[in-house]
Amino acid sequence: MRIYADNAATTKPSRAAIDAMLPFLEEEYGNPSSLYSLGQRAKEALERAREEVAAVIHANPKEIVFTSGGSEADNQAILSAAETGRKAGKRHIISTAFEHHAVLHTLSKLEKDGFDVTLLDVHENGVVRADELEAAIRGDTCLVTVMSANNEIGTIQPIRELGAICKERGVTFHTDAVQAVGHLPVDVDADNIDLLSASAHKFHGVKGTGFLYVRNGVRLSNLIEGGAQERGKRAGTENVPGIVAMAAALKESAGRMDKDAERMRVLRDRLIAGLREIPHSALNGDAAQRLPGNVNFCFEGIEGEALLLHLDDRGICASSGSACTSGSLDPSHVLLAIGRVHDVAHGSLRLSIGEDATEEEIDYIIRNVREVVEYLRGFSPVWRDLTAGKAQFIL
Secondary structure (H helix, E strand, O other), X not given: OOEEOEOXXXXXXXXXXXXXXXXXHHOOOOOOOOOOHHHHXXXXXXXXXXXXXXXXXXXXXXXXXXXXXXXHHXXXXXXXXXXXXXXXXXXXXXXXXXXXXXXXXXXXXXXHOOOEEXXXXXXXXXXXXXXXXXXXXXXXXXXXXXXOEOOOOOEEOOHHHHHHHHHHHOOEXXXXXXXXXXXXXXXXXXXXXXXXXXXXHHOXXXXXXXEEEEOOOOOOOOOOOOOOOHHHOOOOOOOHHHHHHHHHHHHHHXXXXXXXXXXXXXXXHXXXXXXXXXXXXXXOOOOOOEOOOEEEEEEOOOOHHHHHHXXXXXXXXXXXXXHHHOOOOOOOHHHHHOOOOHHHHOOEEEEEOOOOOOHHHHHHHHHHHHHHHHHHHHOOXXXXXXXXXXXXXXX
């Protein structure tokens, strides 16, 4: 059996996405900035895609800027809001300790440039508290950036409430919604969102395509100079095949979202219940306020990398955290942010199931994780010390 359980890293492109993009690879390959008919047909497809993407998040098509993905969108949103703040004499930004590195590294860059950054606590359950955001806002706060759903532990943030606080205080609100769009309902007006980042390959589009929502009236600075594409805010010939595929994938995902989410929650909870039976294990993040397909556990006395390799041998594709940091030997900053100690954080496993997951696959994962954890603990010196009483169990 081969089971793909790493959908938080990337999803398989849907048939609808592939079918939508093929004509723009084979026949309608014109440059949308060209005036002749081949280019204008590409331009028309580009604008249809913009309308379809905007409709899903309840935005105006003119508020959608196509990008290469979530990281670019995060960078442009944050740097734009910071530049606007700088011009107004405001250099304070609020975020959280467990954002994606596309956000955290950009904030670190701004700190070196004289900005003051406050990182809110996400607590043991991995959820930001609205009252703590409200208390952190100052007169010189120019931006609040909080992800909609965490990419590692899957916890869903109270975005509408956070956005309302920012709106009331006159602070620009950005959300990295890469894990949320296509999986959770998003309404930029009702959620009080000014800037939103999304990436196609997280909802069955193709890699290298994403978008940034920019509320009308919010000033956007350029990351890339060189042309008048995207109303002069993102130079470079648009990736028409990828954008058309993204719109098709998002429209399809949004249309089946409620049905898929209900089914996936049942399977997710079955997986959580099964893994909880493993001694000295713990679920990371709130059990209910999390993405429908996300399960993240720590197992004491083992290394996550070894667990992943053995699961791969058994046909299970999983992760120990974000795909962007899979080459790092350091424990997940997300797990450290919710209070996991280094030794425990090293033994983490992220399973992100897809819409086509089955009960048989869930039971296969549970059985094999249990067996591999027991096997790895069998020759772990850390586990020997724990069971011999030379060290104290944490989980």
